[in-house]
Amino acid sequence: MGLRERKKERTKTALLDAGIDLFLSQGYEATTVDQIAAEVDVSTRTFFRYFSSKEEVALCLPAEEQEAFLAALAERPESESPFTALVRTGRARLALLRELDETDASRLLKVQRLIQTTPALVASRMRLIVHNERRLLAEVARRQGRCPADLRAQLVVSVFLAMTMACYGDCPQDPAALAGRYESLLALAEDSLRPGWDLPAPDQAGPDPAVADPAVADRPAGEAAKVVVG
Amino acid sequence: MGLRERKKERTKTALLDAGIDLFLSQGYEATTVDQIAAEVDVSTRTFFRYFSSKEEVALCLPAEEQEAFLAALAERPESESPFTALVRTGRARLALLRELDETDASRLLKVQRLIQTTPALVASRMRLIVHNERRLLAEVARRQGRCPADLRAQLVVSVFLAMTMACYGDCPQDPAALAGRYESLLALAEDSLRPGWDLPAPDQAGPDPAVADPAVADRPAGEAAKVVVG
DNA sequence: TGTCATCTGTCATCGCGTGACATAAATTGC
DNA sequence: GCAATTTATGTCACGCGATGACAGATGACA
Structure with a gap:
């Protein structure tokens, strides 16, 4: 790994650590990207070359x-x-x-x-x-x-x-x-x-039961609820 | 309801509809607040008096x-x-x-x-x-x-x-x-x-079983898994 | 060392969001 | 209907996040 890449990596972790620390000490919203960049002594533009956003x-x-x-x-x-x-x-x-x-x-x-x-x-x-x-x-x-x-x-x-x-x-x-x-x-x-709830249902062999029958929604409210009341 | 409130309500729904339509026609990101405000013929500042953000x-x-x-x-x-x-x-x-x-x-x-x-x-x-x-x-x-x-x-x-x-x-x-x-x-x-999974466990009568025993985490990985494998 | 690629800083610009202040409108009291 | 008050609106200025363009600095490589 060349000097260039090492330098880049150092800058990135420096920005990361500076950002995290500033966020923790004075709040996320209250911290500006400029502050983070200044802490690491790089320009704001450079910050955005390492992180696509403050977030x-x-x-x-x-x-x-x-x-x-x-x-x-x-x-x-x-x-x-x-x-x-x-x-x-x-x-x-x-x-x-x-x-x-x-x-x-x-x-x-x-x-x-x-x-x-x-x-x-x-x-x-x-x-x-x-x-x-x-x-x-x-x-x-x-x-x-x-x-x-x-x-x-x-x-x-x-x-x-x-x-x-x-x-x-x-x-x-x-x-x-x-x-x-x-x-x-x-x-x-x-x-x-x-048990076995996460296994595919053995009866339905078809690969696409995705969309269910909309008619089921027409049942009165009180009726279908029993399925989870037990 | 006075004229003032009616007018405000009309402005709000106008901004809402204009915004939704613009978002749908040209995309959310591509639409600026200025455009929405212009569509309803109010200033950008006024937009932000009705909606705290574009979102x-x-x-x-x-x-x-x-x-x-x-x-x-x-x-x-x-x-x-x-x-x-x-x-x-x-x-x-x-x-x-x-x-x-x-x-x-x-x-x-x-x-x-x-x-x-x-x-x-x-x-x-x-x-x-x-x-x-x-x-x-x-x-x-x-x-x-x-x-x-x-x-x-x-x-x-x-x-x-x-x-x-x-x-x-x-x-x-x-x-x-x-x-x-x-x-x-x-x-x-x-x-x-x-059945009854969403009812509080009857045996534990205490009001605060919130934090569990961290020691359980020390079990080897393969052992505790059986609880869900069934 | 000299050439090339790449990283960086500076500058300009856009969009979102906010505070301050003046103007215009509606509401209220007479 | 008119004056006084309240409230909505417009204008201006500003800060912050994010991006594009260009020039200069720095490491990579022959």
């Missing part, structure tokens, strides 16, 4: 994590059911947090704290997650042997994402607490879901 | 719907389980779509199409939804007699929101298709969830 400073790490998650998911054995594969991938990623460089780990925790305390960034991370939902869905549908429009595939992804978001819900603190929260939610899901 | 033009209707949803949820009978109350409220709101003024209905459908075809707006709507999650959670927890930090309450809300988002997932088209999709997802949820 990206706060979200590039989570974005990378998502990429890594998708890559890891793709390598889970086919024998695992879709939801199991998702859950185990999540657990593996979580475990990776603990064997991290001290500076990298603290950076990640800072970013977590930052996002958590900034409504605009919470929304942005949500956007990230939703943006990747499509790819997650594709992988789940592939494992189920269905098309991505399959409602059950969507349900599996939605439930998993719901769990993930609920995980972010409170306390970032330390990786251990996060993992604990993750496992608690998992146990709860086990209590709530029927 | 709000596209999202004020969904925002109002969310408020209405929360109000309707609060009035569901206590006898309904949390998830049932959520589902029936959703169904009732969906039914309301059909008895709407022609111009209001077409506006709503336009907004749906607009959001669906604009990634930035999809994200923004997601932000709206997440922003209201807290209030939804409060109501669910109240019905369960638990605190909002209760994981089961969070699961209930998450599953419901996941269903809602999956509903938005594809085809806006007509209200009937939307309702059909809603009911299909509902039926699928019935297949996947155990």
Whole structure:
């Protein structure tokens, strides 16, 4: 790796760290791009050559994590059911947090704290997650042997994402607490879901049950509700 | 209602309609606030007195719907389980779509199409939804007699929101298709969830099982997974 | 060393959003 | 109907985020 690339990398992490620290100390909105650039002693224009937006400073790490998650998911054995594969991938990623460089780990925790305390960034991370939902869905549908429009595939992804978001819900603190929260939610899901719920229905062999019969919506309100009341 | 208020209301809906139409015809990003204001023949500054941002033009209707949803949820009978109350409220709101003024209905459908075809707006709507999650959670927890930090309450809300988002997932088209999709997802949820899953666990009487034992996270990866593999 | 590619700074520009202030309009009281 | 008050609107100025264009500085390579 040449001097040039090393210099670039140093500048990028310098901007990243400066940005995160400024965001945390004086607030995300109150911090201007000019300030970040000045801190690293580069021009504002140069800042935008490293980060496409101010937001990206706060979200590039989570974005990378998502990429890594998708890559890891793709390598889970086919024998695992879709939801199991998702859950185990999540657990593996979580475990990776603990064997991290001290500076990298603290950076990640800072970013977590930052996002958590900034409504605009919470929304942005949500956007990230939703943006990747499509790819997650594709992988789940592939494992189920269905098309991505399959409602059950969507349900599996939605439930998993719901769990993930609920995980972010409170306390970032330390990786251990996060993992604990993750496992608690998992146990709860086990209590709530029927075994095999994430496997494709064996009776319907067709590859496209995506659009359901709209006539079902004409049922009176009180009638269809029993399906979930139990 | 005085002349003044009528005039204001007319200006607001004029800006709203002009904005939606311009967004749809030439794209959201490509449309400037100046254009919208010019279309209604008011100054740019005045536009911002009616809408706090360009985004709000596209999202004020969904925002109002969310408020209405929360109000309707609060009035569901206590006898309904949390998830049932959520589902029936959703169904009732969906039914309301059909008895709407022609111009209001077409506006709503336009907004749906607009959001669906604009990634930035999809994200923004997601932000709206997440922003209201807290209030939804409060109501669910109240019905369960638990605190909002209760994981089961969070699961209930998450599953419901996941269903809602999956509903938005594809085809806006007509209200009937939307309702059909809603009911299909509902039926699928019935297949996947155990009866009574949304009721508070009877054994744990304490009001605060929010934070789980972090020690559980120390289990080897392969062991805890069986809880969902079944 | 000299040539080439690439990174960087400066400048200009656009769009979104806001505060301040003056003007025009509607509302109220007489 | 007219004056006094309230309130909506327009104009101006400004800050911030983001982008394109161009010239100069710096590392890469023969």
